[in-house]
Amino acid sequence: MYLSGGIHFVSTRILVLDMLKKKFPIEKITGIIILRAHKILESCQEAFVLRLYRQNNKTGFIKAFTNSAQSFTMGFGHVERIMRNIFVKELYIWPRFHSLIITSLKKHQPQVIELHVPISxxxxxxxxxxxxxxxxxxxxxxxxxxxxxxxxxxxxxxxxxxxxxxxxxxxxxxxxxxxxxxxxxxxxxxxxxxxxxxxxxxxxxxxxxxxxxxxxxxxxxxxxxxxxxxxxxxxxxxxxxVFTGDKELNPEFCPKWNTLIEILRGEIPQEIQTSKCYENKILILCSDNKTCHQLNKLLQIGPHRCLYHEALKHGINFKSLGKNFENCSKLPSIAPHEKTENEDKQTSKRKKLKTNESKDEFVSKEKEEEVIENLEDAEYKNSYILTMSQSVEESLKDASEDESFVFEPFSQMENIDLTQLVRDETPAPTIIIQTFKGAENYINLERTLDVIQPNYIIMYHSNITAIRKSR
Structure with a gap:
């Protein structure tokens, strides 16, 4: 295969053995192209392959590519070290304002709407x-x-x-x-x-x-x-x-809740009805698991019941309910035994961390706070799937009523694969609530977008890096 010529895609482990055993004339190689150049270190196999190549071939080219420019900002002289390891002398940076990049991106220009939500x-x-x-x-x-x-x-x-x-x-x-x-x-x-x-x-x-x-x-x-x-x-x-008048429970909504509900129950169904394409995937991106859980609960039971449920959960004392929360009193109160095992484990681990707290070392204290933040997110999932229980036409008719929510959990949520979700052509629009914060450099988001291929993306938390990586 080597001697027949052409382009070969070879893993570094195989290529190192073939080059050391001299199964092919290295001097005949026209050039080598490397992907993910930001991950190449002096001790890795890619650098060893290039060293063997350059020792036996002085005229062949070496080209390396990377789509993670921010990785070069870490450490001192990171770019120079990598260029030295891969035997490359020239560096080309292709920013988004370059004419060729603009021309390429304009062919697949997404429609972006930025909403500024004021606080009360x-x-x-x-x-x-x-x-x-x-x-x-x-x-x-x-x-x-x-x-x-x-x-x-x-x-x-x-x-x-x-x-x-x-x-x-x-x-x-x-x-x-x-x-x-x-x-x-x-x-x-x-x-x-x-x-x-x-x-x-x-x-x-x-x-x-x-x-x-x-x-x-x-x-x-x-x-x-x-x-x-x-x-x-x-x-x-x-x-x-939280209160109005004489201890009357009437809490305000989170600033983004009304806007999110309006988009999901009004604007997106209206566009779906206009385009007459009812196989739509709506992806909502959040920064943490706790917000994903909050939005999942919000879209299922509505903002009034969600806030009433939180008031019972935190033991907030109130004398009466506001007009918008009168129907919520029919909900069963929260019993103490409803506390999950994860919460019990979380509180016990918190106590252990507090007893072992080190007041003399700054780094250990920072690591402790990071562990506590991870424990807070551990009880929540990083992905939720909902579907519209009504048709798009019924959703538009009932969009003015606050409590007529049309979202319900996906019936096949347990052990579901995103690829399977795409293949199952569900007639109702599907809402996927997921975090973009997980894998390094948001590579998890790229794969999610590639697999789901959503028609609409709602970024609940703004993140410029995620926007640039997903474009």
């Missing part, structure tokens, strides 16, 4: 109070550490996704130099960041119950941010997110 006035006030507390905490941290460089720790950076990396870069080497007060302030910044994210992406009941825990005297003894004036205003104002 009550949420805006709560957000302002939290930001004021964060600002005071940052100022206090810098005041008591004037000799330490803390320029990267600002209120704006505390809200970014890379806040953990910023803290580790700034404080990893000097963590033993910080006093107890400074370490507590850093812990307060993480807590406040978690609060503001919970307010924006979770439901108001969860946010309210979380603040009630922080208001307890046991927590206030070690965390001084609870005693600040903006914190008092926050605690007194947060009840307006």
């Amino acid at each position: 006035e009550n949420m805006r006030k709560a957000q302002t109070y939290i930001l004021e507390i964060m600002n005071l905490t940052v100022k206090e941290l810098k005041r008591i550490n004037k000799t330490i460089e803390l320029e990267e720790i600002t209120t704006e950076n505390c809200l970014t996704k890379k806040f953990h990396k910023i803290l580790q870069a700034q404080l990893d080497l000097i963590w033993n130099q910080l006093g107890t007060r400074s370490r507590q302030l850093i812990s307060d910044l993480k807590t406040l960041r978690h609060l503001i994210i919970t307010m924006l992406y979770s439901d108001p009941i969860t946010f309210y119950s979380m603040l009630l825990e922080y208001r307890k005297s046991e927590y206030a003894r070690n965390n001084n941010w609870v005693l600040l004036k903006p914190a008092e205003l926050l605690f007194s104002h947060v009840s307006s997110l």
Whole structure:
């Protein structure tokens, strides 16, 4: 086969043996093309193949490709090391604004609609109070550490996704130099960041119950941010997110809920009816398993029953129900035995982590928090499948009624394969709720899109990397 010429696709393990045994004349090879160049290291088989090739063939070409440019940003001189390992002297970067790239992408231009969802006035006030507390905490941290460089720790950076990396870069080497007060302030910044994210992406009941825990005297003894004036205003104002009047339960919706429901029950069915193509796959992408579970529950029982269920779950005390929640009282109350085994395991592991907590090492504390976050997501699945229980025409007729939900769990959800889902031509539109955060460099998302081939993609959490990888 080698001597017959042509193009050969060979694995590196086979190619290394054939080259060492000299089963073919290496000097006759015209060139070698490499894929996934960002994964080539000096000790890997690809680099060894290229070294054998270049030792016996000085004129053949070597070309390498990669679709993960962000991988070269890690480490020092990563691009130079890889180019040296694969014996390549020239580097070509093809950005999206290049004319050839634009021409290629325009042939398959997707229709992208970006929706800006405003938050309510009550949420805006709560957000302002939290930001004021964060600002005071940052100022206090810098005041008591004037000799330490803390320029990267600002209120704006505390809200970014890379806040953990910023803290580790700034404080990893000097963590033993910080006093107890400074370490507590850093812990307060993480807590406040978690609060503001919970307010924006979770439901108001969860946010309210979380603040009630922080208001307890046991927590206030070690965390001084609870005693600040903006914190008092926050605690007194947060009840307006959940109650109206005299302890009347009437919580606000999560800002994105109404928009998501309107898209699924109005806009998409209308487009399906116009196009007369009823075999549609709708993919909803979230950043974590907990949000997937939340949306799955929301689309099955509706926002009012979902919030009422959360109020019972968190033990929120109320005197009466609002007009929109009167029908929810028919739901059975939540019994204590309904707590799952995963939750019991999670709480027991939390206690073990807290007893083994190390207050002297910054890195171990960060790893502990990462383990806790993974435990919180462990009880939820990373994928849910729903179908419309009504036809598209009936869905459009009932779209104005809030409680007439038309989504139900997929009957064959257990042990289902996405490939099987695509082959089973279900007459009703199928909604797939899944995380794009899982595999390295979102390669899992690429495979999901390739297998499902959805007609509509709703990105519940914005992620620029995922958008670029999926285009």
